[in-house]
Amino acid sequence: MSQVENVAAESTNSPGRKNRGKLQISKTQVVFEKAGIYVIALILIIIGSMVSPQFFTVDNMLTVLRSISLLGMVVAGAAFVTYIGEYADLSIPAIIPLSGIVAVFALPLGVVPAVLLGMLAGLMIGVMNGLVIGYLRANPILWTLAVVFFMEGLMRFMMSNNQIYPDVSPGTAGADFIGMYRSEILGIPTIVVVMLVLLAISHWVLRRTKFGQQAKLVGSAYEVAKTSGINVKRTVMIAFVLTALSSSVAGILITSFNKTGVYYLGQGYDFQAVTAIVLGGMTLSGGRGSIVGVLGGVLVIGLLSNLMTFMGVHPFQQKVVIGTIFILVVGLNQYQLRKMGKDHG
Amino acid sequence: MGNFKLSRFVDNNRALLMLMVVFIGLALTHPNFLNSYNLTTILKSASLYSVVVIGFALIFIIGELDLSVGAIVMMGGMLAIGLEPQLGWYGSFAGAALAGVVIGLVNGLLVAKAKIHSFIVTLGMMTIVLGLMHIYSGGDTLSTEDYDLSDWMDTAEIPLLPPLVIITLCLVLGANFFFNKTRFGRGFFVVGGNKETAWLAGLNKDMYIVLAFVISGMLSAIGGALFSMSLAAMPANVNLANNTLMAVLAATIIGGTIMSGGKGNILKCYFAVLLLSTIFNGISLFGFSYDIQIFVNGVILAIVVLYEAFAVYKHDAVKGQNPKLLQSMLLSRKR
Numbered sequence: 035m036s037q038v039e040n041v042a043a044e045s046t047n048s049p050g051r052k053n054r055g056k057l058q059i060s061k062t063q064v065v066f067e068k069a070g071i072y073v074i075a076l077i078l079i080i081i082g083s084m085v086s087p088q089f090f091t092v093d094n095m096l097t098v099l100r101s102i103s104l105l106g107m108v109v110a111g112a113a114f115v116t117y118i119g120e121y122a123d124l125s126i127p128a129i130i131p132l133s134g135i136v137a138v139f140a141l142p143l144g145v146v147p148a149v150l151l152g153m154l155a156g157l158m159i160g161v162m163n164g165l166v167i168g169y170l171r172a173n174p175i176l177w178t179l180a181v182v183f184f185m186e187g188l189m190r191f192m193m194s195n196n197q198i199y200p201d202v203s204p205g206t207a208g209a210d211f212i213g214m215y216r217s218e219i220l221g222i223p224t225i226v227v228v229m230l231v232l233l234a235i236s237h238w239v240l241r242r243t244k245f246g247q248q249a250k251l252v253g254s255a256y257e258v259a260k261t262s263g264i265n266v267k268r269t270v271m272i273a274f275v276l277t278a279l280s281s282s283v284a285g286i287l288i289t290s291f292n293k294t295g296v297y298y299l300g301q302g303y304d305f306q307a308v309t310a311i312v313l314g315g316m317t318l319s320g321g322r323g324s325i326v327g328v329l330g331g332v333l334v335i336g337l338l339s340n341l342m343t344f345m346g347v348h349p350f351q352q353k354v355v356i357g358t359i360f361i362l363v364v365g366l367n368q369y370q371l372r373k374m375g376k377d378h379g
Numbered sequence: 380m381g382n383f384k385l386s387r388f389v390d391n392n393r394a395l396l397m398l399m400v401v402f403i404g405l406a407l408t409h410p411n412f413l414n415s416y417n418l419t420t421i422l423k424s425a426s427l428y429s430v431v432v433i434g435f436a437l438i439f440i441i442g443e444l445d446l447s448v449g450a451i452v453m454m455g456g457m458l459a460i461g462l463e464p465q466l467g468w469y470g471s472f473a474g475a476a477l478a479g480v481v482i483g484l485v486n487g488l489l490v491a492k493a494k495i496h497s498f499i500v501t502l503g504m505m506t507i508v509l510g511l512m513h514i515y516s517g518g519d520t521l522s523t524e525d526y527d528l529s530d531w532m533d534t535a536e537i538p539l540l541p542p543l544v545i546i547t548l549c550l551v552l553g554a555n556f557f558f559n560k561t562r563f564g565r566g567f568f569v570v571g572g573n574k575e576t577a578w579l580a581g582l583n584k585d586m587y588i589v590l591a592f593v594i595s596g597m598l599s600a601i602g603g604a605l606f607s608m609s610l611a612a613m614p615a616n617v618n619l620a621n622n623t624l625m626a627v628l629a630a631t632i633i634g635g636t637i638m639s640g641g642k643g644n645i646l647k648c649y650f651a652v653l654l655l656s657t658i659f660n661g662i663s664l665f666g667f668s669y670d671i672q673i674f675v676n677g678v679i680l681a682i683v684v685l686y687e688a689f690a691v692y693k694h695d696a697v698k699g700q701n702p703k704l705l706q707s708m709l710l711s712r713k714r
Contacts, residue, residue, distance in 0.1 A: 166685065170689060171695075172687070172688035173688070175498070176628070180677050180681035182677070183677025186677070187676070190670030190674075305506070318496045348514070350510050350514045351510065353509060354506075354507050357503045357510065361489065361503035364503075365489065
């Protein structure tokens with residue numbers, strides 16, 4: 035494993051070296067590559083403070099954190115799929131409602147079994163994705179899209195297009211279940227804590243475990259990883275299982291927030307997750323980026339929509355702005371990488 | 380070896396064969412399936428997807444991905460209805476197509492010149508176009524009082540073939556001829572098969588990529604415009620965009636187009652669209668609801684993706700090995 039570490043260490047040090055032929059790499063470029071998304075977040079905060087004195091306050095920043103926490107949870111797992119070079123897991127909108135619906139169904143057993151069963155249901159989709167994409171090498175975009183369609187159809191059919199409500203009278207498991215989203219730990223909303231814990235775990239997994247090291251190599255060069263003896267199929271599968279796990283945690287909390295389990299709860303989370311991950315500096319070619327950067331991507335999305343709401347921008351117009359910024363930032367990032375000779379795509 | 384050739388024939392013509400099987404099955408089981416009104420309904424409901432699938436398959440052939448087709452369909456439909464009072468039908472149709480060309484051009488330039496991954500470009504473009512269309516329509520259904528055109532498009536003067544279907548068929552057959560028989564059209568396959576080789580062979584690969592996105596944008600907008608003109612209204616419903624993407628994606632894969640590029644056939648994709656429309660028609664004939672349609676569409680897509688992946692998996696397993704030797708080894712192991 036030490037070889038992989040050496041490769042990783044070298045690639046992070048190399049821009050600082052002086053002898054790199056004709057490549058002209060300035061310090062600002064390196065800073066932009068490493069911390070670019072936080073620079074953007076800082077700019078957004080400065081603009082926000084100029085727009086309204088209420089923007090940069092503890093209350094509003096907590097609102098921003100709360101609004102991004104569910105996306106942050108999803109991304110904590112979904113980042114692995116992009117990191118490992120499998121583009122994106124578009125089946126997140128199926129995992130989220132499925133775990134929520136199963137959890138609500140299992141509520142008579144108590145809150146903890148319900149949550150565990152919900153996560154198990156999400157996990158099953160992850161295992162299925164992992165088997166098909168990891169072992170059979172199916173195209174990840176096509177397969178996960180197919181999963182979304184037939185799971186949505188299945189959920190709609192099984193529940194005949196209805197929603198499922200937990201029994202929320204005080205003292206029951208249902209009351210505890212819907213209280214999960216609204217509870218606080220030491221004055222900080224639980225969901226924010228859960229998001230930070232999940233992101234910290236996945237940062238640790240990505241940087242410090244054998245799986246994380248192998249994922250970097252699989253993402254950078256699949257064939258090389260295969261011939262150097264890494265179990266590539268299992269590595270890809272684990273990435274999809276991690277996505278499903280973190281998405282099902284988010285799904286249960288979304289259901290707890292909405293007080294209903296229904297098939298459309300996860301809509302939009304797939305594309306938001308891709309946006310956040312790619313804004314955070316992970317490239318679709320795989321093997322590049324970090325969870326810290328992805329957290330920055332999630333923060334930027336939250337700050338941006340909060341700022342636009344402060345400025346009175348209509349949600350439809352927000353969509354246009356976010357889409358434009360998405361393409362611009364990714365394009366700029368890729369241009370920088372190409373200039374530094376780090377991108378061969 | 381005769382068995383092997385049969386399986387290849389079935390695989391090559393799977394869309395048409397599946398269509399025939401489903402068609403015969405439905406004709407035998409449901410009494411109302413074969414009447415001319417129902418068959419016209421199938422052809423008409425297939426018209427939107429079959430126009431869009433031409434461009435979508437072309438993007439696949441060139442080795443990229445276009446997620447913005449659904450959004451552009453909505454845009455085309457909205458503009459065709461919304462511009463009609465000022466410009467008349469011809470003008471609004473041209474306006475819609477032009478808007479599609481512009482969006483496609485932006486997509487293509489970002490992919491080919493700025494070298495951003497097409498998944499990202501079209502994902503962002505989908506969000507942008509949907510947002511713009513919601514602003515344009517104010518989130519409401521746009522409709523027109525002028526029903527003459529929609530009546531004309533929907534009435535079948537020739538049995539089974541109302542003008543809407545004839546326009547669709549002309550587009551499909553024209554595109555099929557262009558991409559299979561002309562030298563320029565074959566260039567898309569060369570570029571999709573291997574971009575470096577195409578460049579070395581003297582093809583302007585960037586131009587081909589931009590052109591593919593322009594064609595896809597234009598055809599999606601035209602598909603949307605035809606759809607809204609025959610309906611005389613355009614709902615501002617994101618589901619329409621999503622369903623179009625879903626059905627077109629499934630049809631493209633069933634039609635034998637592969638995502639890595641360089642292989643595909645427009646006519647087969649059209650048969651696949653007809654297959655999906657026939658299946659949806661059968662589902663509603665037997666009184667099942669819309670969720671079964673989504674489910675069936677997803678299952679078909681999943682099976683085809685699995686089938687393709689399994690074929691590659693089998694091929695990879697024996698890559699570089701002598702198949703006869705492998706077979707004799709397997710036989711000896713069994714003994």
